[in-house]
Amino acid sequence: MALNFQLNGKTAxxxxxxxxxxxxxxxxxxxxxxxxxxASSRASGCDDTVEKIKALGKDAYALSADLSDAAATESLAKEALAITGCIDILVNNGGTIYRAPATEFPLEQWKNVMQVNIDSAFILSQVIGKSMIARKCGKIINIASMLSYSGGITVPAYTASKHAIAGLTKALANEWGQHNVQVNAIAPGYIRTDNTQALQDDNERSSEILKRIPANRWGEAEDLQGAAVFLASDASAYVNGHILAVDGGFLAR
Known part of the structure; x- marks a missing residue:
């Protein structure tokens, strides 16, 4: 049987x-x-992404919602389902981070990080998961982190939320695997993004991180594409409840 990494006819x-x-x-x-x-947190936020996708000759749509708002997150799920009639692939990537020493970490920031990073992932998975279960087919990909494995420094809420993402991935996989719905996660290594800019700008921390990456470079966002396509496709039909590290070997060292 030929492996099928194609996503033709699927909506994500x-x-x-x-x-x-x-x-x-x-x-x-x-x-x-x-x-x-x-989807993004502000209207028109995904215009550039949609344009890039349409330039590939593919269909794309833009929605927006504040993921810290449970009702808005539920509405986002329902709006997305209404566009093409179903969602075959859900990627819970939206997230935020706040840095402060644990003794000074504002409770409101703690709540916001948890709402955006874990509450929204559960709400979207719950609403869209119901339709996947009904159709006996679906893929959910959560975005975990290297801080799903370790504690980090001055990011207690982010770390807690990413440990929770790993746990949620396994919990949903346990319940929904019998319905042919696979729930997995990707744990990006140290990737050059806005979220890691503070680390990139800290010469000492950046040097420490780089020394621990066998690939000898920070990752780029594009390095995650292959893992996502694999977990979204039929090629991963028997992969469930797994957290796939895409980290240049960081965890191996």
Whole structure:
């Protein structure tokens, strides 16, 4: 039986698709044939991503929602489902980070990070997962982190949320695997994005990180595309509850 990495006829919803990792994932799925619904936190935020996808000759749509708002997140899921009638692939990429020492970390920032990073992933998975279960087919890809494995420094809320993403991935995989719905996660290594700009700008921390990456470079958002296409395609039909590190070997060292 030939492996099928093609996504022709599939529709994907990618959150946080305005730039960085989310934009790269949306483009990667489109290049493999998927129609992509691109979501961001502000109206018109995904215009550039949609233009890039349409330039590939693929269909794309833009939606927006504040992922810290549970009702808005639920509405986003329903809007996305209404566009083509179903969502075959859900990529929970939208996220945020806040840096402060744990003793000084504002509770409101803690709540915001958790709402955006984990609450929204659960809500979107719950709403869209119901339709996947009904159709006996679906792929959910959560975006984890190297901080799903370790504690980080001055990012307690982000770390807690990414540990939670790893747990949610396994919990949903346990329940939904019997319905032919696979739930997996990608744990990006140190990727050049807005979220890691503070680390890139810190010469000491950047040097420490680089020394631990066998690939001897920071990752680029495009480095994650292959993993996403694999987990979104029929080629990964028996992969479930897995957290796939795309980290240049960081965890190996």
């Amino acid at each position: 919803l990618v959150t946080g698709a305005s730039r960085g990792i989310g934009q790269a994932l949306a483009l990667g799925l489109a290049q493999s044939g998927a129609t992509v619904v691109c």
